[in-house]
Amino acid sequence: MIELRRAGAAEFTAELDTVLQTYTAAMRPPPEQLAGRQGIMRNHATFPDFTCLFAETSEGTVVGFGYGFHGAPGQWWHDVVRRGLEDREGAATAAAWFEDALEIAEIHVHPDYQGKGVGRRLVRGLCEGRRERTAVLSTHDRPTAARHLYRTLGFVDLMQMFVFPGGYEHYAIVGSTLPLRAAGRPAARPGRG
Incomplete structure (x- = not known):
């Protein structure tokens, strides 16, 4: 059975080696990118309202993780994506999605545990109880x-x-209003409940 464990910034940072092992198994990045990725993750842990979830086996082995934080001007991803959306869809649309957003930065599950609902539980768990109006993230633009x-x-x-x-x-930039919809309910746009 896989359990979720919530961790704050200090605990997340202390477990970065474990986080990177899971990230590497899931994403298979070139080894030369790992030091940079570790620096990015360490920096993310300093952002407002940072929260992390670890997915662990009953033996305490981390098999997945996800984290997010409150997006704000001055954060690289936030600024680049908001500007891109503003250029494509206008300032009002960009503001509706990004002025009060939970930015989900990473969700990764070890390949041995993919397809078992762990990723779904991580996303739901990160969004649960958040006060932001929306949740946004980027993912490869492939099926x-x-x-x-x-x-x-x-x-x-x-x-x-x-x-x-x-x-x-x-990449595809995707978003949802919060709280996340219940199964079977259509997706909503900000301001349309």
Whole structure:
């Protein structure tokens, strides 16, 4: 049985080696990117209202994690994505999604535990009880299990084929109003409940 354990910034930072092992198993990044990724994660832990969930076996082995924080101007992802949405859809749409948003920065599940509902529980757990109006995140813009999961939880595409500065991969920027929709209920746009 997989249990979720909530952790704050200090505990998350103390467990960064474990976090990176799970990230590496799930994403298989080039080894030279790991030091940079660790620095980014360490920095994220300093952002407002940071929260992390660890998915663990009954023996205490971490098999997944996710974290997020309150998005704010001055945060790289927040500024780049909000500006991109503003350019494509206008200032009002960007404000509706980003002025009061939980930004889910990472959700990763070890490949041995994927397809068992762990990712769904992590996303729901991160969003549960949050005071923000919306939740936003980026994911590869391909028909992946992650894209399907986010749709079933009520996330809608805000932008497709988005390329981050200096990058080349295409991402989808997705968002949902909070609280997340119940199963079977249609997704809502901000202000339309």
